[in-house]
Amino acid sequence: xxxxxxxxxxxxxxxxxFLSACSSVRFDDVSVDKKGSTVVKAINSADERKIVExxxxxxxxxxxxxxxxxxxxxxEAVLYPKVLANRYKLASPPLYHNVLVNYGKRPRGxxxxxxxxxxxxxxxxxxxxxxxHAVAFRRNYWKEHSTxxxxxxxxxxxxxxxxxxxxxxxxxxxxxxxxDHKYPWVKFTD
Numbered sequence: 478x479x480x481x482x483x484x485x486x487x488x489x490x491x492x493x494x495f496l497s498a499c500s501s502v503r504f505d506d507v508s509v510d511k512k513g514s515t516v517v518k519a520i521n522s523a524d525e526r527k528i529v530e531x532x533x534x535x536x537x538x539x540x541x542x543x544x545x546x547x548x549x550x551x552x553e554a555v556l557y558p559k560v561l562a563n564r565y566k567l568a569s570p571p572l573y574h575n576v577l578v579n580y581g582k583r584p585r586g587x588x589x590x591x592x593x594x595x596x597x598x599x600x601x602x603x604x605x606x607x608x609x610h611a612v613a614f615r616r617n618y619w620k621e622h623s624t625x626x627x628x629x630x631x632x633x634x635x636x637x638x639x640x641x642x643x644x645x646x647x648x649x650x651x652x653x654x655x656x657d658h659k660y661p662w663v664k665f666t667d
Contacts, residue, residue, distance in 0.1 A: 502567040502646050504559035513598070515556040528555045531651055534638055535606070539629030545607040549605060550627055551601055554640045555649050557598045561591065562647030569646035589623040590645040593641060596625050609634045613660035622660055634664045 506518035520528075532551035537543050561567075565586035568574045575661035577583040585594070591612055596613075599606045608627055611634045614620035637654050639662065644650040654662045 485645065486625070491528055500563050500569050502569050504647065505561055507556065507559040507563065509560055509598075510559075512608070515560055515598075517556055517559075520556070524555050527649065527651075528552050531555060531638070531649075534651070534653070535627060538636070538638065539632070541605055543603070543627060546603045546606050549601075553657050554595070554627075554651065557595065558591070558642030558647045558649055561586075561594055561615040565590075567647050568665065571646055574646070583605050586643075588641075589641045591624045591641075592625045595642065599627075599640075603630075605630055607631075609637060610665040611637070611639070611654070611662040613662050615663070616663075623665060624662070626654060626662070634662055 480555075482580035491662045507514050510516045517524075528551045531554060535547040535551055536544070564584070565574070566583050567586055568577055568583065571588075574583060574586050578586050596608055596610065600623050606627055607630050608625055611624050611626045613622045624639050624641040624643070626639055627635055628634070635654055639650070639652055639654055639657055640646070
């Protein structure tokens with residue numbers, strides 16, 4: 478009975494998504510170099526502004542934040558999702574892409590996969606920053622959402638910044654956890 482209901486809901490959602498403005502997402506001139514850093518041929522002004530704003534917010538996470546670490550995290554958090562979007566063959570909106578992943582039409586791109594892949598790229602040994610896998614609405618099939626957060630060393634999810642590229646289809650959404658009223662973030666635990 479539940480499987481039949483979920484199948485009907487899935488088909489209804491698919492129908493609605495096909496009728497809405499679904500599109501492919503592609504970012505040109507972005508790659509990862511041999512050292513593992515994201516490379517873009519030309520950073521647009523919106524991304525440059527977002528990197529600076531995120532850097533400034535990271536620097537405010539604590540009194541002893543290392544500037545080079547904040548610069549690295551801000552730059553990679555803004556630019557690396559574009560690499561992932563291309564690898565995932567991203568479709569927009571995100572829920573539509575989730576359906577494609579769940580039906581085997583796309584390789585990856587569920588929110589927890591964004592979180593893991595972003596973490597693999599950004600989470601390096603650092604003196605002043607640490608990363609957390611955060612989750613909201615845990616075990617709620619329709620609402621659960623995962624993301625990567627960054628905090629000052631020794632602080633938790635509540636005192637961190639959200640790094641969420643899933644929410645806007647490969648374009649980074651970031652904010653302080655306490656300012657994100659859409660999701661009640663907590664540390665992910667199994």
